[in-house]
Amino acid sequence: MKARVTVxxxxxxxxxxxxxxxHALEGLGFAGVxxxxxxxxxxxxxxxxxTPEAVEEMGRKLLANPVIENFRVEVA
Amino acid sequence: MKARVTVxxxxxxxxxxxxxxxHALEGLGFAGVxxxxxxxxxxxxxxxxxTPEAVEEMGRKLLANPVIENFRVEVA
Incomplete structure (x- = not known):
């Protein structure tokens, strides 16, 4: 099975x-960003x-820095 | 509007x-990864x-390295 954690x-x-x-997009001429x-x-x-709960625990313990980051788990 | 480019x-x-x-997950005791x-x-x-086409162009020109990366555009 696959899971995706977006941080x-x-x-x-x-x-x-x-x-x-x-700034790079502006420099390349893309307007409206x-x-x-x-x-x-x-x-x-x-x-x-x-379990999704195990993946949540991976997120809390390793994958995200809870001080500055949020994360979202999707299990497929 | 918002767009998301996943690289x-x-x-x-x-x-x-x-x-x-x-390896870090294994070290923390998470089995089955x-x-x-x-x-x-x-x-x-x-x-x-x-347009989504403009976002695709941003992906091709700047956001992804087409030699080693794929990207996917979602426009909300």
């Missing part, structure tokens, strides 16, 4: 990578029967 | 960050009326 910076946390992309935020997506190939 | 390594491309997470791949998710806040 994103909490609102208000400065995102220098996102700002760099925003107001904001860019960059996150991570972690795709896990898991043993069948792994 | 992932092509199959077969070595993912050292994913392997590090895999077979594989981990890490990608990026880029959330764009765009002017209304920006």
């Amino acid at each position: 994103s910076l909490k609102p208000g946390v400065l995102d220098p990578q996102g700002r760099a992309i925003l 107001h904001d860019v935020r960059v996150g991570k997506v972690i795709e896990l190939e898991l043993a069948d029967g792994t | 992932s390594l092509k199959p077969g491309v070595l993912d050292p960050q994913g392997r590090a997470i895999l 077979h594989d981990v791949r890490v990608g990026k998710v880029i959330e764009l806040e765009l002017a209304d009326g920006t």
Whole structure:
């Protein structure tokens, strides 16, 4: 089975990578880009029967930094 | 409007960050994790009326490295 954990910076946390992309898009001539935020997506190939709760625990313990990041778990 | 570009390594491309997470999960006692791949998710806040084609072009020109990465565009 597969699970996907999407990790994103909490609102208000400065995102220098996102700002760099925003400026690069402007430099390339793309108009109308107001904001860019960059996150991570972690795709896990898991043993069948792994519970969503176990994946949540992976997120809390390792995959996200709870001080500055939120994460979302999707199990397929 | 918002758009999300998900960038992932092509199959077969070595993912050292994913392997590090895999080993760290094993070290924390999580069993049954077979594989981990890490990608990026880029959330764009765009002017209304920006076409999905424009976002695709951003992906091709800047957001993804087409030699080693695939990307997928979702417009909300």
